[in-house]
Amino acid sequence: MAVSNNITAVLNFLALLCSIPIIGAGIWLASKPDNECIHLFRWPVALLGVLMLLVSLAGFVGAYWNKECLLAFYLFCMALLIGLLLILLVFAFVVTHPDGSYVVPGRVYKEYRLEGFSSWLRNYITNSGNWNKIRTCLAQSDVCSQLSQNYITADQFFMAHISPLQSGCCKPPTICNYGYVNPTLWMNPTNPTADSDCYAWSNDQSQLCYGCNSCKAGLLGNLRKEWRRANVILIVAVVVLIWVYLIACSAFKNAQTEDLFRRYKQGWA
Structure with a gap:
């Protein structure tokens, strides 16, 4: 397995670990009595965390077994999920900013x-x-x-x-x-x-x-207090995920370059 794929596999494993606190924050929010009564706010964070877990697992499998299609799918889906998480964070911050x-x-x-x-x-x-x-x-x-x-x-x-x-x-x-x-x-x-x-x-x-x-x-007031606490975990997780995603993109490009170079050498052998 190429060095770049090794790096991508490790990064995907880190992304998989980052999804766990997101799922935990989502379950914690959903368990609160106020969120139990407001279905719109109950499961979006936990759902995003589960999707990130599945996508990270797909990326890890793709990197470990050198499946380029699976890696490309991972990069596309992870970018989409990180974007959704950022939108959720901004929305939650805006609507919970005033304190009554x-x-x-x-x-x-x-x-x-x-x-x-x-x-x-x-x-x-x-x-x-x-x-x-x-x-x-x-x-x-x-x-x-x-x-x-x-x-x-x-x-x-x-x-x-x-x-x-x-x-x-x-x-x-x-x-x-x-x-x-x-x-x-x-x-x-x-x-x-x-x-x-x-x-x-x-x-x-x-x-x-x-x-x-x-x-x-x-x-x-309860919603504001709970979402503010959850946002701390989500902000840390999304910063790590963005960092992991950018390095994974670079590693993916390097892996493609290594593969092209290997094929070129084989063609001249």
Whole structure:
């Protein structure tokens, strides 16, 4: 096997390894309760990772057994997949760039406003058809029931680092000034007209604040937080993949040159 093919095989193996954290990040995102309820955002990263794994494997086989057609297929498909991953990264960064959170005095957790998030993401989530399905899905999850298991007193809850989704959906907005009973049970607001969400709150455990704007904003806050974390892994992986791909292209050209030179020598022998 030519030296260039050896290099290409090693590089394809590195690309194969790079696909593993991408798949892991995709599975991690898909496992989150908010992404479970939003099918558009659930599997694209994991799917890209699996495709990269298969393409890298094809490239490795092509380089190891000197199959030029398979190597050319690998280079074409990998360029396409890297381009798609870059588009996904840019899109995720743009739509998650605004931060709709604000600090609440006397609370460790933050609360969230819809107006603070990107218009595209906000419109997609708050679309009545989408939100009705998302709301039903969230109400059937254990997002809020976990709070009552983890926190008992008001001081414990107010000092808790709860998720944006829990902050928006599982309790009424602080501005309503409801009286704390437990994390998902609140009574007698002293400022019930401060926000429309004050009226939307219900102590019915299947309702809570799932109909509130704060719940929609909390969902967006959760998505932003999770995709920002996943983006760190994806950025590192795509930088390595681009580096590997450029070297693989050079090695592929060198392998073709070596093959032409070998045939030329055989022709004169």
